[in-house]
Amino acid sequence: MDPAISTPATPPVTSGPPRAVLAARNGVAVVFALNGLAVATWFSRVPAIRDGLELSPGRLGLLLLAMSIGAIVAMPTAGLLTQRLGAARAVAFSTTVVALGLTVAGVSAVAGSLPGVAVGLFALGYGSGSCDVAMNIEGAIVERRLGWTVMPRFHAAWSLGSVAGAGLGAGAARLGLPVAVHLGVLAAVVLAGTLLGARAFLPAVPGTESEGSGGGRKSLLAAWREPRTLLIGLVVLAAAFAEGSANDWIAVAFIDGYGFSEAAGAAVFAVFVTGMTVGRTLGTVALDRWGRVPVLTVTILLAIVGAGVAILSGSGPVAVVGVVLWGIGASLGFPVGMSAAADDEEHAHVRVSVVAVIGYTAFLAGPPLLGLLGDRIGTLHALLVVPLLLLPTLLLVRVTRPPVSGATGAERAGAPRPEA
Numbered sequence: 001m002d003p004a005i006s007t008p009a010t011p012p013v014t015s016g017p018p019r020a021v022l023a024a025r026n027g028v029a030v031v032f033a034l035n036g037l038a039v040a041t042w043f044s045r046v047p048a049i050r051d052g053l054e055l056s057p058g059r060l061g062l063l064l065l066a067m068s069i070g071a072i073v074a075m076p077t078a079g080l081l082t083q084r085l086g087a088a089r090a091v092a093f094s095t096t097v098v099a100l101g102l103t104v105a106g107v108s109a110v111a112g113s114l115p116g117v118a119v120g121l122f123a124l125g126y127g128s129g130s131c132d133v134a135m136n137i138e139g140a141i142v143e144r145r146l147g148w149t150v151m152p153r154f155h156a157a158w159s160l161g162s163v164a165g166a167g168l169g170a171g172a173a174r175l176g177l178p179v180a181v182h183l184g185v186l187a188a189v190v191l192a193g194t195l196l197g198a199r200a201f202l203p204a205v206p207g208t209e210s211e212g213s214g215g216g217r218k219s220l221l222a223a224w225r226e227p228r229t230l231l232i233g234l235v236v237l238a239a240a241f242a243e244g245s246a247n248d249w250i251a252v253a254f255i256d257g258y259g260f261s262e263a264a265g266a267a268v269f270a271v272f273v274t275g276m277t278v279g280r281t282l283g284t285v286a287l288d289r290w291g292r293v294p295v296l297t298v299t300i301l302l303a304i305v306g307a308g309v310a311i312l313s314g315s316g317p318v319a320v321v322g323v324v325l326w327g328i329g330a331s332l333g334f335p336v337g338m339s340a341a342a343d344d345e346e347h348a349h350v351r352v353s354v355v356a357v358i359g360y361t362a363f364l365a366g367p368p369l370l371g372l373l374g375d376r377i378g379t380l381h382a383l384l385v386v387p388l389l390l391l392p393t394l395l396l397v398r399v400t401r402p403p404v405s406g407a408t409g410a411e412r413a414g415a416p417r418p419e420a
Helices: 018-044 046-053 057-085 087-111 114-146 151-175 179-198 213-223 227-258 262-290 292-312 316-329 333-341 345-377 385-400
Strands: none
Touching (some): 018 046, 018 114, 018 227, 046 057, 046 087, 046 227, 057 087, 057 114, 057 227, 087 114, 087 179, 114 151, 151 179, 227 333, 262 292, 333 345
């Protein structure tokens, strides 16, 4: 998004002292990191919960669907929630729901209640999805006030939080820490830290409501008929499937397919998330230098090769190397797709909405699809859907190229640029 700059020589216009903007930047980074920590905490203990409830891959896939449904249900209301409460209060409310969801899921798993775990997962998905929207809105405001790009750093913070959650989950599994205790303690940490971080958010600015619903509704319908927008959505869908399938199934797949222990399976998940973090951290530099199409082509190829090695190598250590490549390769498809959808700022809001809905379909359909396949061919080999889906996506990468000729490297990366 464009920062509020009147001329290239004029510093960014802020509504408060620079110290307040810098504090808000730090607060947003904390919230991003803790949201990633919360989500990874759940995924790191999926094998233990699967074993405790004695779930088949198919039933586990249906259970994981509850979290995806919660996130998708949150999407239509999250913007309104943030508009009415302000980003800070919306984040606080959403994270309270996240903490309750983690706690309910953990306690229900120990009690052997499958419906209770499903309810907890729905709450976790709803709260995390709502928080995701609110913290991104606040991040965009902070970015405009600062006058330089910081959004990639916020998303890197989310990935770092995921790495921490995966590592803590592996440690908890190795120590035999009960799931209810692990999830309950982390829920409290996430809630307390988020409330503290949100206190640094900038004050809500009145009078920023969107345009009338009639015009917005008409633009949204038009966006659903745009070939480029729909093709970008397919790129994002494939990237989301590559990422989400690993989040949901990588630990279980290595336990079932390679005989890893629960702790080792959680560690493999940590390896994948670490690869994602490295890809997102270094990817912004690569995007600025070489542009979207070359970088996205290379990363998708890495994901295809990495997933193939992880699934077909037959060797646990070699397969872990494949997981690293898979994580790096899957790291940029989603954010690059969102940047491409927002190339034309006048219509960015509706196009990003369309792309997000298409992309999140992968999180909704992925768990049950892979679960049903896992019942028939095994969890590890069910993941072959990932490289098979990514292969044709290579033909669509060029649609992410900015429509404006002569775009700079920063513009190709979707970074903000000053107005003239």
